[in-house]
Amino acid sequence: MRTDTSPGVLPSREHLPAAWREVPVLDVVIPVYNEEKDLRPCVLRLRDHLSRTFPYPFRVTVADNASTDRTPHIAAELAASVREVRHVRLDQKGRGRALRAVWSASDAPVLAYMDVDLSTDLNALLPLVAPLISGHSDLAIGSRLARSSRVVRGPKRELISRAYNLILRGSLHARFSDAQCGFKAIRGDVARVLLPLVEDTGWFFDTELLVLAERAGLRIHEVPVDWVDDPESTVHLVRTATDDLKGVWRVGRALAVGALPLDRLARPFGDDPRDRELTGVPGGLARQLVGFCVVGALSTLFYLLLYSGFRTFTGSQAANALALLVSAVANTAANRRLTFGVRGRDRAMRHQAQGLVVFGIGLALTSGSLAALDAASGSPAHSTELAVLIAANLAATVLRFLLLRAWVFPDRAAVTATPSYDMTPHTPDPRNAR
Structure with missing residues (x-):
């Protein structure tokens, strides 16, 4: 869809495509694992924020990644008591697995996700999804590394985040600035094309999705965010970093040998020059x-x-x-x-x-x-x-x-291909003499 609006201006509801008027325009997914303490207040806070600021119908989907505490019970209660909330239960862990399952089945034209702790200021949500609704962008990501972002976190996480994004720029030639910020959105039609091509089911899911999108010539919109680190986060930094590096290795090697399934992507702006020799x-x-x-x-x-x-x-x-x-x-x-x-x-x-x-x-x-x-x-x-x-x-x-x-x-093949010359003395055949 194309409109004449600017990227930050939303079209009025009557100017939306007819199919968008029958379903929630935005589906915000919250992947959770054993979050019985934070789930209810965070979901209600998100729902209230969207009710005040988002001008279209919306949905909040709690994607439970095989939780073993009271998280499934709380999510079911929220879905039963709050009209805009639904609950999806998965039997296996993995943030990427949860996003793929919910996004693939969602009927919303714009899909988003955020971490349950709501570390990102919710005031950035409307600027995140507005370019996708207006048709000016295909994906949108929150960036904690933008100059105007305000971030509160410890030096360890800051160093790891910047080192990881530096690795992505050096090895995969990524142009997006913050791969792992838990605050992203994608158009539903774009998701249906990209999701079957993403292999990872964990934390590297975001990076792989963004790399494929860039190589497909899709437009990625970045939004500076205010972000406060959750000191009680259950993310295991060492294991997550190890899995991410394995993912970088796999995707980098696939790029090097031309094994990424980029030929299956519709490239609206032509081939990405980084894919050419x-x-x-x-x-x-x-x-x-x-x-x-x-x-x-x-x-x-x-x-x-x-x-x-x-x-x-x-x-x-x-x-x-x-x-x-x-x-x-x-x-x-x-x-x-x-x-x-x-x-x-x-x-x-x-x-x-x-x-x-x-x-x-x-x-x-x-x-x-x-x-x-x-x-x-x-x-x-x-x-x-x-x-x-x-x-x-x-x-x-x-x-x-x-x-x-x-x-x-x-390159021994080049050395082998170098012509050799016979340096032994050659005596002409007298029969060839005139």
């Missing part, structure tokens, strides 16, 4: 760059986690050397197999030895950066050390790729 570069370089970025991003995060762990019982230089050594071995092995396609054990030890030389270069750069930082500021904060180390690692990345491609894993 780069022009003017040697064959295979584009895919190698994607693979190298994915491996490098994951290796950098692995290195930072190791460094933080080693730093608790040793000095910065020793922690840096140990973290680099362990991550360098893993990085070489991953690049050997996934980036440059080398299989088997042949020359594996040689490749690791050459990889350690590359590691030595990284060690020199990062150790030199730490030494310069110590000399300049005496006892720098841990966050400052991490920032300097990230910058030093980024500086070594380009050189590392060139060394891996030209020296450690050269």
